[in-house]
Amino acid sequence: MSLLDSIDKNNVPAHVAIIMDGNGRWAQSQGRERIFGHLNGVEAVRASLKAATACGVKHLTLYAFSTENWNRPKDEVEALMTLLVHTIVGELDELDKNEVKLTMIGDFESLPDNCREELRKGMQRTAHHTRINLILALSYSSRREITEAVRKIVASGISAEKIHPDLISQNLGTAGIPDPGLLIRTSGEIRISNFLLWQIAYAELYFTETLWPDFGEEDFFAAIMDYQGRERRFGLTSAQISPSEGNILNETKNTGGLL
Numbered sequence: 001m002s003l004l005d006s007i008d009k010n011n012v013p014a015h016v017a018i019i020m021d022g023n024g025r026w027a028q029s030q031g032r033e034r035i036f037g038h039l040n041g042v043e044a045v046r047a048s049l050k051a052a053t054a055c056g057v058k059h060l061t062l063y064a065f066s067t068e069n070w071n072r073p074k075d076e077v078e079a080l081m082t083l084l085v086h087t088i089v090g091e092l093d094e095l096d097k098n099e100v101k102l103t104m105i106g107d108f109e110s111l112p113d114n115c116r117e118e119l120r121k122g123m124q125r126t127a128h129h130t131r132i133n134l135i136l137a138l139s140y141s142s143r144r145e146i147t148e149a150v151r152k153i154v155a156s157g158i159s160a161e162k163i164h165p166d167l168i169s170q171n172l173g174t175a176g177i178p179d180p181g182l183l184i185r186t187s188g189e190i191r192i193s194n195f196l197l198w199q200i201a202y203a204e205l206y207f208t209e210t211l212w213p214d215f216g217e218e219d220f221f222a223a224i225m226d227y228q229g230r231e232r233r234f235g236l237t238s239a240q241i242s243p244s245e246g247n248i249l250n251e252t253k254n255t256g257g258l259l
Helices: 023-029 034-055 067-071 074-097 113-126 142-155 165-170 217-228 243-252
Strands: 015-019 059-066 100-105 132-140 182-185 204-207
Touching: 023 034, 034 059, 034 074, 034 132, 034 217, 059 067, 059 074, 067 074, 067 132, 074 100, 074 113, 100 113, 113 132, 132 142, 142 165, 182 217, 204 217
Parallel strands: 015 059, 015 182, 059 132, 100 132, 182 204
Antiparallel strands: none
């Protein structure tokens, strides 16, 4: 029996974000090079996307490559970029078949030319799909994202007194996408690592010791069940809010609307 059978489909976060951590340690534990872990991590991506779709999650954001990751050894970065291209090309038919929309947040222009080209093709080909939105955070930095949002607002000539949280949200890379209700991090690390700092203000945080290549569908379902066992209050008291109302708040508060 799968944990999916125990999940309340009426209380599933519209948006789940994942910090995919542990590929290198997984590979090293097997006496292999770090890239071997990244290669096997692709299967965990497939599993999480399949599980998210089965649960009814509408947006899945994966932290694939941070701006800080550019400082890793050159051969690892080049291998990661090559893997990214091959994965997009290899998975595009399946994404299209399963009505998955491919989106990206981060510094698009900093990616190698071939990565940008394949991403552009993938996003254009799947732009009309609405079953689930797969968002890849690539060359991503939350601090940079927020800084750029503020710069755009200032450049538009909006006066300081008219700047409000919703306006900042509307100028982020995730504009129009609900804030994550659940953030998952694998590998036992307990930190956020400059990921969606603005958007996870009210997210439930779930940390697991499981290394990313070992993270499967049932692990994803376990995270959803843990989420469903929490009380979503958004600063209110338990007496002010019922579980069903908490779910409604979760899906509507600071979302900026669904795609």
